[in-house]
Amino acid sequence: MKYVDEFRDGELARQLADAINNEVNSDRQYRLMEFCGGHTHAIFRYGLPDLLPSNIKLIHGPGCPVCVLPIARLDMAMALAKQPDVILCTYGDMLRVPGSGRTSLLKIRAEGNDVRMVYSPADTIALAQQNPDKQVVFFAIGFETTTPPTAVVIEQASRLGLQNLTVFCNHVLTPAAMHGILHTEEGEQGVELDGFIGPAHVSTVIGSQPYEPFPKQYGKPVVIAGFEPLDVLQAILMLVKQLNEGRCVVENQFTRAVTATGNEKAKRITDQVLELRDSFEWRGLGFVPSSALQIREQYREFDAEVRFAERLKAHAEQIKLVPKDVKACECPQILRGVKNPRDCKLFDKPCTPDNPLGSCMVSSEGACAAYYQYGRALEA
Template sequence: MKYIEEFRDPALAKTLARAIAAEVAPGRSYRFMEFCGGHTHAIARYGVEDLLPPAVEMIHGPGCPVCVLPVGRVDVAVALATQHDVILCTYADLMRVPGSKFDSLMKAKARGADIRMIYSVMDALRIAEENPGRQVVFFAIGFETTTPPTALALKQATAKGLRNFSVHCNHVLTPAAMRAILGDGEKVPLDGFVGPAHVSTVIGTQPYEEFTRDYAKPVVIAGFEPLDVMQAVLQLVRQVNDGRAEVENEYSRAVTPEGNTRAIALMDEVFDLRDSFEWRGLGEVPHSALKIADAYADFDAEKRFSVKTEPARENKACECGAILRGEKTPEDCGIFGDPCTPENPLGACMVSSEGACAAHWTYGRFREKKAVPA
């Protein structure tokens, strides 16, 4: 299949591995963060780290939308479903994310709440049309990739006059998270970023220029195939060696400098910027998330149901926050693999396939380090 098979070619992978090793300067180390969970998934699935020289270290970033949603927001989803007699619609990955007191949407559904897993926000619109006597809430999460469909759904709900449809907006912004990681004295030393793929098809390459200009960190936007990632690493190594900090676009088959201008215009129309938003692992990050604009306030579930997000504590044993910041790896967590597994997730990073813990565990590369109880 074009643009798939050639980016998984073993011979080309070996050639790229040799090229990276040849470019590594003697006595120098390189620390690159792959921001997006899709890249973390690809690295674990195809064993990319095993092909890189020891001097090149990949740091997992916070780019998993399910993982970065804080506990308090998970509690809000459960409360909406159990206390307001609504049909709550959301993406499947969110169902098993633990809230406070280890509750989750999946457990609430088992107790009788009407919670429905959907593939698209358009499914939620259809459910609202089919159930005119029930309030239907779409619990929206995700980065810029999934934001335009939510905006379109709000416009369609307005056009159709669907008074029983609303959205609880939890859409967050990639550049703000990258800025938070690099701020405060850069607690996690980084030499550059592997920039996200799907997000960049929407926002383009231009928003990353601030990181090259203000922080002197190179950014190479990469696709999700293993050779995409390896080519991006090669480009980052070369930039570091040359003392350059530029935005480079390895994923030119899908990403343009200006991005998807129609999608951006749609988001600008339907959403406003929040002053601040809490991220799991990053805390309160200013101007890092979106809220529904006043023109569409009638469809804002936060206002319709007067729900507020209360502070909630993480599972003390879970290191998901530190993993999302790049300060720790999944193997550093005391419950990784025992008892926390994808079948029994005790933290958000083990739920989504894009979560670092799930990616590490699913492909078996770290299972020998933990004994799984029978």
């Protein structure tokens, strides 16, 4: 197939659904986690649960970069935005995520602070050049998909000698999050899984090889899938066949875009500029070792956490910054797959996309936003 409408063909979808129904064993459950929020939205947008047998349970994972950022890191970004000489830049979804006290970058901007939405990190280069009297800070978030552009900007800033551009780096790693999902501490509520629908965009960068430990170490098969409805259905069929046959390997359904080794050029620039953090906090998963990236020593002058260290410390002490989520919000449990959005008492009353009380309702990849946008029609 060459055209996008072919991947949304209703007749082909029914044929795949029939194949899945014929393949499943009625005496067992198939608990499959779609790690990526893009898959969650595709599943609900195209009504895929209605095509699947009842013993296939799709569990939503922490693959939404906006959702997994802990409130403490967002509060740090807002502290930077309040500095009189700072222009803070970030992606659109981050503007509305609630921080401590239900404030947000959007509200900070309404108070007169200079917070700007950018479509690409490269926009910050021109912004820094046009505003030499300002400190331009890029609030960088995202999984491996958005990491190489951030690395490119840092490398360009170094070559251009831009002394007024820094990056507040919050890039996180998909395989580490998958380990965090499967590894729970004693007394912590975990989620039972039989396999993963692997992310698409991330895998175009890192390839399929980084998922190989999951079949070997945990006995969980992984099938990398594209974002179209037929991609997801085919990936589910591939997982069901693996589980029925007792196989446990990494398979690649998204062969038109994903290779074993991924994008070597993107990985090379990322490795040149960024390095592993020892540990990083995730919303819902807590502190996960080796799960995020930081700016290497040779580029440390472009690290906002280094340049503004004293100001961030003074600001935290001044306002006694204590990160506080809305107590009733179930985002942490939803991100671990332990609960779904309808288990949250705030869902739809009063938490909505227009009045988000948690990060999962804000992002275009959040599970709560998917349930809200498409769930009612499915129920009706």
